[in-house]
Amino acid sequence: MTFFATNGLRRAFGGVVAVDDASVELHEGRINGLIGPNGSGKTTFFNLVTGMIAPDAGEVVFRDRHIEGQAPHRIARSGIGRTFQVTRVFPRMTALQNLLVAVRRAGLTEVLRSAMRGPEVERAEHWLERVGLEHLRDAEANSLSYGQQKLLELAGAMMGDPQLVLLDEPAGGINPVMIERISDLVRELNAEDRTFLVVEHNMDMVMSTCDHVVVFDRGRPIATGTPAEIQADERVLEAYLGV
Amino acid sequence: MPSVSSRWRIAAAAIAGAVLLMYPLVAPNAYLLYVAVFALMYMALATSWNIMGGLTGYISLGHSAFFGLGAYVTGLAVTRLGVPHLPMAVVAGVLVGVLAIAIGYVALRVRGASFVIVTIALVYIFNLLAQGWRDLTGGSTGLRVPAIGDLSRLQIHTVFFYAFAAMFLLALATWWFIDRSKLGMGLKAIREDEDKAQALGVPTNAYKISAFAISAGFTAVGGGLYAAWFNALDPVFVFSIIIGANMVLMALLGGVHHLLGPALGAVIVVPASEYFLVQLGETQIHLVATGLLLAIVVLVMPDGIIPALSALRRRRGPPAASIRESSAETATTSRVTP
Amino acid sequence: MPSASLLLQGLALGILTGGVYALLASGLTLYFGVMRVVQIAHPAFLFLGAYLTYFLFTFLRVDPLLSILVTVPLFFVLGVAIQRLLLSRLRPDSFTMMSVLLTFAFALLIEGMLGVVATGSFRSVTVDYATRSFQLGTVRLPYDRLIGFAVAVATLMLLFAVLRYSRYGQALRATIQHREAARLVGIDTDRITAIGFGLGLATAAVGGAVLALITTFFPAAHWGWIARLMAIIVVGGLGSVSGAALAALMLGVIEALVLVTLDATWAALVFYAFLFLTLVFRPQGFFGGRLAERF
Numbered sequence: 001m002t003f004f005a006t007n008g009l010r011r012a013f014g015g016v017v018a019v020d021d022a023s024v025e026l027h028e029g030r031i032n033g034l035i036g037p038n039g040s041g042k043t044t045f046f047n048l049v050t051g052m053i054a055p056d057a058g059e060v061v062f063r064d065r066h067i068e069g070q071a072p073h074r075i076a077r078s079g080i081g082r083t084f085q086v087t088r089v090f091p092r093m094t095a096l097q098n099l100l101v102a103v104r105r106a107g108l109t110e111v112l113r114s115a116m117r118g119p120e121v122e123r124a125e126h127w128l129e130r131v132g133l134e135h136l137r138d139a140e141a142n143s144l145s146y147g148q149q150k151l152l153e154l155a156g157a158m159m160g161d162p163q164l165v166l167l168d169e170p171a172g173g174i175n176p177v178m179i180e181r182i183s184d185l186v187r188e189l190n191a192e193d194r195t196f197l198v199v200e201h202n203m204d205m206v207m208s209t210c211d212h213v214v215v216f217d218r219g220r221p222i223a224t225g226t227p228a229e230i231q232a233d234e235r236v237l238e239a240y241l242g243v
Numbered sequence: 244m245p246s247v248s249s250r251w252r253i254a255a256a257a258i259a260g261a262v263l264l265m266y267p268l269v270a271p272n273a274y275l276l277y278v279a280v281f282a283l284m285y286m287a288l289a290t291s292w293n294i295m296g297g298l299t300g301y302i303s304l305g306h307s308a309f310f311g312l313g314a315y316v317t318g319l320a321v322t323r324l325g326v327p328h329l330p331m332a333v334v335a336g337v338l339v340g341v342l343a344i345a346i347g348y349v350a351l352r353v354r355g356a357s358f359v360i361v362t363i364a365l366v367y368i369f370n371l372l373a374q375g376w377r378d379l380t381g382g383s384t385g386l387r388v389p390a391i392g393d394l395s396r397l398q399i400h401t402v403f404f405y406a407f408a409a410m411f412l413l414a415l416a417t418w419w420f421i422d423r424s425k426l427g428m429g430l431k432a433i434r435e436d437e438d439k440a441q442a443l444g445v446p447t448n449a450y451k452i453s454a455f456a457i458s459a460g461f462t463a464v465g466g467g468l469y470a471a472w473f474n475a476l477d478p479v480f481v482f483s484i485i486i487g488a489n490m491v492l493m494a495l496l497g498g499v500h501h502l503l504g505p506a507l508g509a510v511i512v513v514p515a516s517e518y519f520l521v522q523l524g525e526t527q528i529h530l531v532a533t534g535l536l537l538a539i540v541v542l543v544m545p546d547g548i549i550p551a552l553s554a555l556r557r558r559r560g561p562p563a564a565s566i567r568e569s570s571a572e573t574a575t576t577s578r579v580t581p
Numbered sequence: 582m583p584s585a586s587l588l589l590q591g592l593a594l595g596i597l598t599g600g601v602y603a604l605l606a607s608g609l610t611l612y613f614g615v616m617r618v619v620q621i622a623h624p625a626f627l628f629l630g631a632y633l634t635y636f637l638f639t640f641l642r643v644d645p646l647l648s649i650l651v652t653v654p655l656f657f658v659l660g661v662a663i664q665r666l667l668l669s670r671l672r673p674d675s676f677t678m679m680s681v682l683l684t685f686a687f688a689l690l691i692e693g694m695l696g697v698v699a700t701g702s703f704r705s706v707t708v709d710y711a712t713r714s715f716q717l718g719t720v721r722l723p724y725d726r727l728i729g730f731a732v733a734v735a736t737l738m739l740l741f742a743v744l745r746y747s748r749y750g751q752a753l754r755a756t757i758q759h760r761e762a763a764r765l766v767g768i769d770t771d772r773i774t775a776i777g778f779g780l781g782l783a784t785a786a787v788g789g790a791v792l793a794l795i796t797t798f799f800p801a802a803h804w805g806w807i808a809r810l811m812a813i814i815v816v817g818g819l820g821s822v823s824g825a826a827l828a829a830l831m832l833g834v835i836e837a838l839v840l841v842t843l844d845a846t847w848a849a850l851v852f853y854a855f856l857f858l859t860l861v862f863r864p865q866g867f868f869g870g871r872l873a874e875r876f
Contacts, residue, residue: 530693
């Protein structure tokens with residue numbers, strides 16, 4: 001089974017080609033890193049894969065099914081969770097409510113059920129506990145620190161019980177202790193059979209956490225391999241240093 | 244499990260409601276009863292509007308389109324097909340609700356201010372159609388709808404007092420039900436951050452369109468009841484921006500995040516504007532007053548009266564015992580109603 | 582099948598009207614550019630300007646074109662004041678909703694005050710030199726329309742020149758394109774935003790004078806223009822002045838053609854039809870290019 005692959009993905013904005021013939025394959029169960037200089041198309045790639053924007057060409061396959069061009073909520077429900085580069089939470093909702101927004105099964109009877117009761121609440125509380133935020137259960141999300149919001153976002157992404165989790169710069173803008181905490185969480189969750197794709201600029205985190213790394217430059221992957229391998233790769237150095 | 248104090252509150256509300264429902268029996272004259280019916284109508288309309296506006300954050304300034312549609316569909320069916328008034332108003336609500344699904348499918352492709360513009364355009368389109376399609380609607384001379392029966396004015400007002408009251412209670416119940424349901428959770432997430440809601444699996448289009456259609460349907464029922472009550476439909480009036488603007492103003496004034504916010508706004512605005520109408524007799528002053536009030540609400544208390552009152556009550560109350568307590572309190576009181 | 586001369590007439594009138602539409606819509610693009618505000622009261626201000634022009638003409642015998650010299654600075658100051666004192670007070674997190682409601686309130690206020698002061702009677706300004714028409718072959722070009730077109734085009738060119746060549750204009754364009762970057766190079770974006778708003782309202786003063794000349798108006802007339810101008814902006818692509826101008830011309834011509842071949846109701850519906858079609862098929866507009874934004 002093809003767990004996750006993109007084939008010839010392409011997307012342009014006006015005259016600028018952000019993602020150009022991107023073919024990437026991810027193996028199940030690994031923590032994958034996605035690195036590359038600024039403007040290399042990483043976030044656009046994310047947005048294409050999660051359905052936020054539609055590709056001009058190419059396909060995205062997840063667990064043998066084509067998902068390119070699908071609506072983001074459908075992709076989310078099919079088992080792909082994501083976080084955002086600039087952490088987004090629902091500011092005036094409590095931490096618990098933030099998690100309760102996640103929809104796993106759509107349908108008329110489901111949608112009319114009470115939001116604050118039922119098994120979903122237990123699951124939400126469980127995830128709050130996992131990320132260490134259970135004491136902030138009833139706190140408004142915009143009163144949380146940035147690092148806490150990042151954890152909340154991660155918990156939210158997990159509510160859909162995803163097999164593939166896409167993290168967009170999880171280490172951005174937080175202190176090293178928090179980075180360590182998030183890395184530990186990623187490793188824990190990975191041990192529970194979840195595949196990760198992490199976009200990151202923080203090389204320490206990438207090298208220490210990821211099993212496999214894909215390097216993007218100018219909209220397409222230019223190298224893949226273990227962290228050690230791509231560290232030694234000439235093309236990667238060229239891309240970053242412009243040498 | 245509702246606590247003892249909230250049980251008392253519900254009981255008190257029910258008693259107050261029952262007392263208010265006896266108003267037609269004690270109203271001193273037909274005019275004061277008329278004002279009450281008018282207020283109830285707007286309480287119902289503003290609450291219906293809030294099913295969309297308050298929960299999703301999508302502001303429709305064109306809800307009078309649905310009001311007018313409901314009025315005309317009901318009026319025409321009663322006039323041409325002879326069907327009874329009140330059931331027809333409900334049927335009109337359903338029909339307009341279904342139409343609103345199609346309209347919403349297009350209109351909700353845009354967000355924010357674009358959406359507002361589209362709703363304004365909607366009112367205008369129906370205004371033009373109502374005035375232009377003379378064979379169907381009677382054009383700009385309007386439509387006369389036969390009265391519900393051979394009754395005195397007092398009796399008609401009484402009938403529609405209860406009709407609008409029923410509609411109001413139903414709209415209230417619907418808002419309450421959606422608010423506490425998963426649909427409501429999704430709608431509020433759309434309001435806070437629509438893209439993130441999608442990333443969490445919320446089918447935002449379906450949810451938005453549903454809220455839009457339900458809100459439109461209820462508003463149309465209000466229009467239908469109006470047609471049956473007033474008996475004279477003037478396209479310039481029923482398809483005017485002002486009705487929609489009033490709905491928005493009332494909801495905003497009372498507080499869009501609260502169940503009774505729109506009703507509170509209506510209870511304040513309707514009697515006040517009737518009073519000014521009698522005193523000044525100038526309909527253009529209406530516009531100045533509405534505009535001024537709306538501007539003040541937006542600038543000074545954008546969250547509405549109810550939150551402003553509870554903030555006042557908190558400030559006057561006993562001071563917090565420790566820093567931790569006060570931060571916990573502020574953390575829980577301004578959140579979204581669960 | 583309508584005659585060629587009729588169609589030609591429609592085309593000519595459409596171009597003349599389209600030019601005016603372009604001016605009227607340019608203000609909206611400015612407000613949106615500097616503040617991301619969709620100023621619903623812009624048409625109301627247009628008619629406020631029209632009424633001012635009318636009263637200056639009727640009571641002081643001031644030629645409508647000369648009254649522009651009075652109304653433009655007045656509206657500019659008004660625009661700056663509104664932005665500084667009112668719009669900037671709105672909370673950023675609910676800005677979109679609140680700015681729409683606030684500008685909507687302005688529209689109600691203006692319409693109400695106009696109704697109280699001027700009553701609901703239809704007004705217009707007729708100057709002697711503008712009542713005749715210029716005959717070009719089979720096409721009749723009314724002088725008032727020609728003058729309106731000339732004023733509109735002249736103002737637009739002046740606006741373009743200011744935006745392009747003056748320091749304020751360049752600072753304005755920088756702020757519109759990227760507020761943060763503009764601030765980083767030392768531009769006082771708050772001040773520039775106020776100026777941008779003032780400029781937008783100043784175009785309303787000119788537009789109002791033109792409207793007074795070419796059409797009859799009444800206090801509630803602005804409602805019909807909101808959707809019209811918004812349709813132009815949406816079709817043209819939000820944020821693009823040239824896109825709006827092109828869309829204005831196109832829609833002006835189509836409207837005029839429908840007017841001469843069918844009737845006024847259908848002509849009015851043209852704008853709404855285009856608004857909805859654009860939203861369905863291409864929400865980012867047709868002429869805006871990369872600058873165009875999607876809400």
